[in-house]
Amino acid sequence: MQLELKAQVEALQPHIGRPPGLAVLMVGDNPASAAYVRNKERACARVGIASYGEHFAADTGQAELTQVIHRLNQDPNVDGILVQLPLPPHLNAEALLYEIAPKKDADGLHPINLGRLVRGEAGLRSCTPAGVMRLLTTYDVKLEGKQAVVLGRSILVGKPMALMLLEANATVTVAHSKTQNLAQLTQSADILVAAVGRPSYVTAEMVKSGAVVVDVGINRVEGPAGKARLVGDVDFANVEQKASLITPVPGGIGPMTVAMLLYNTVWSYSQGSKASYNS
Numbered sequence: 001m002q003l004e005l006k007a008q009v010e011a012l013q014p015h016i017g018r019p020p021g022l023a024v025l026m027v028g029d030n031p032a033s034a035a036y037v038r039n040k041e042r043a044c045a046r047v048g049i050a051s052y053g054e055h056f057a058a059d060t061g062q063a064e065l066t067q068v069i070h071r072l073n074q075d076p077n078v079d080g081i082l083v084q085l086p087l088p089p090h091l092n093a094e095a096l097l098y099e100i101a102p103k104k105d106a107d108g109l110h111p112i113n114l115g116r117l118v119r120g121e122a123g124l125r126s127c128t129p130a131g132v133m134r135l136l137t138t139y140d141v142k143l144e145g146k147q148a149v150v151l152g153r154s155i156l157v158g159k160p161m162a163l164m165l166l167e168a169n170a171t172v173t174v175a176h177s178k179t180q181n182l183a184q185l186t187q188s189a190d191i192l193v194a195a196v197g198r199p200s201y202v203t204a205e206m207v208k209s210g211a212v213v214v215d216v217g218i219n220r221v222e223g224p225a226g227k228a229r230l231v232g233d234v235d236f237a238n239v240e241q242k243a244s245l246i247t248p249v250p251g252g253i254g255p256m257t258v259a260m261l262l263y264n265t266v267w268s269y270s271q272g273s274k275a276s277y278n279s
């Protein structure tokens with residue numbers, strides 16, 4: 001997919017006269033966030049997107065960040081803006097998200113873009129569920145008429161995921177922490193997407209034979225010798241025996257999320273001055 005985007009950037013650049021630009025705002029010194037930001041910047045470089053990363057001290061205020069976002073909204077070199085989460089507790093991440101111009105909302109999480117998803121209109125899609133959809137298409141997983149179960153109903157993953165599967169004509173059920181008889185529900189799923197944030201929560205008994213299992217979860221657990229390692233929401237070793245397709249953690253949806261961030265940035269770049277997407 002990165003090669004595809006690189007080719008697209010090379011084709012568009014002579015007409016637009018500049019490369020696409022992505023601004024990632026990071027506040028504080030969370031090492032995991034710093035690693036994610038570096039990863040995004042490297043991925044940008046691979047496809048020819050210019051990074052306009054800005055790093056702020058942990059005590060930076062809401063008003064200063066809001067001003068930065070307003071400046072980037074007006075910057076003609078910047079096509080995508082995102083605020084790396086989590087933010088220090090004194091900052092309101094949602095309020096900052098609302099300040100990003102919808103056409104530069106590289107994460108696809110602004111209410112205008114979520115509204116476009118609900119309405120089935122073209123627009124910037126939330127990166128993680130869009131990455132899941134791209135992976136399912138790449139592996140030629142048929143969704144129409146299939147039973148899809150989404151575990152988790154967050155605005156970041158579960159809800160937009162359910163809408164995207166619905167848009168693809170799957171019959172979708174969304175489960176959450178108050179769902180009863182969860183295993184019975186998941187056993188009916190042809191496509192099971194896990195986004196709960198609980199290590200190895202989905203066991204083989206919960207999965208139908210031949211199901212497609214997508215593991216969105218990223219959980220840091222203590223491994224052998226006390227070393228931290230990342231695991232998903234699915235008990236991979238056992239579910240792998242039953243599933244027809246399964247995504248690994250690490251790998252799988254994490255890299256697809258970054259790929260969709262690049263895709264969104266290039267999409268905004270390609271929309272340029274189109275009036276319909278100028279809000």
Ligand SMILES: NC(=O)c1ccc[n+]([C@@H]2O[C@H](COP(=O)([O-])OP(=O)(O)OC[C@H]3O[C@@H](n4cnc5c(N)ncnc54)[C@H](OP(=O)(O)O)[C@@H]3O)[C@@H](O)[C@H]2O)c1
Nearest residue numbers: 128152153154157176177195196197216217218253254257
């Ligand atoms: N791969 C990626 O790039 C990527 C991107 C984003 C997130 N993630 C990972 O995906 C996971 C979910 O992220 P998130 O932001 O959606 O998390 P979140 O906001 O904490 O939401 C978790 C969801 O899971 C539900 N849940 C919790 N315990 C449950 C249980 N026992 N049974 C059924 N449902 C349960 C919650 O239900 P309630 O609504 O009832 O509380 C909630 O809807 C995390 O591990 C996160 O790190 C990965």
